[in-house]
Amino acid sequence: MKVKAKEKDGIVKVKVLAKHQNIGPEEGEKKKKEANFITSVVAKVGDAVVYDMSGSGFMSKNPLYKFKFKGKKGDELEVTWTDLKGDTKTKKAKIK
Amino acid sequence: MDRRKFLGLGLAALALAPVTQLSAMDFRKEKPDAWKAEKPAEAIKALYGDIKPEEKSVSIKAPKLAENGGKIPVVVKSDIEAKSVALFQDANPRAAVAAWTVPAGGIVDYAITMKMKGSGKITAIVEGTDGKFYSKVLAIEVSKGGCGG
Numbered sequence: 001m002k003v004k005a006k007e008k009d010g011i012v013k014v015k016v017l018a019k020h021q022n023i024g025p026e027e028g029e030k031k032k033k034e035a036n037f038i039t040s041v042v043a044k045v046g047d048a049v050v051y052d053m054s055g056s057g058f059m060s061k062n063p064l065y066k067f068k069f070k071g072k073k074g075d076e077l078e079v080t081w082t083d084l085k086g087d088t089k090t091k092k093a094k095i096k
Numbered sequence: 097m098d099r100r101k102f103l104g105l106g107l108a109a110l111a112l113a114p115v116t117q118l119s120a121m122d123f124r125k126e127k128p129d130a131w132k133a134e135k136p137a138e139a140i141k142a143l144y145g146d147i148k149p150e151e152k153s154v155s156i157k158a159p160k161l162a163e164n165g166g167k168i169p170v171v172v173k174s175d176i177e178a179k180s181v182a183l184f185q186d187a188n189p190r191a192a193v194a195a196w197t198v199p200a201g202g203i204v205d206y207a208i209t210m211k212m213k214g215s216g217k218i219t220a221i222v223e224g225t226d227g228k229f230y231s232k233v234l235a236i237e238v239s240k241g242g243c244g245g
Contacts, residue, residue: 039124040122051202056194058190058210059208059210059211067205
């Protein structure tokens, strides 16, 4: 997972590139692979949640998520995704 | 997710939780039917109930003609103070694509990359903190389907 966060005029722009196959149930059947996809992406600064998404199997492979929030330089952003099987991955990035 | 387990502890814990956490909701756990619905209208009903969203104040940015249905960049934007945002389409076997809980004071400007099996309509619903619903529908063409097809 790659996370980039950049602040300008009090607004932090974030790009999250997750590495995941994101196979929906129908697609899994066709490709004879087990369906598994990112079901949730949550971003936090400290204890405050700044982004909270629930997703389906219709996200693309290696999905790119972009969002904005009010924040400041130097803070640490923590992004975590969870998939259908319960695997999670967390990545921290300093807001530049 | 620790925060969600925490919310599950009960009302007492909920009452003690800071305001920003009160709005948090796991859409997949709490609204399972919304993710099974085949048509956007059914999914919207399962997620929000019988609502009549106004078609304004929400914008969707997506390519008019997506060459690759396997990776379509879609941006949902709104200036409304929102509680939640949900995204649907009508080309795939099920309608729901994603749903967001908007933190207090959050900015609704969400970009994702999604898959679509063919041409269809993308629907975005924004639930305002005023209790009203706003929507936008955008038709896009997909030249090559992206659901393994």
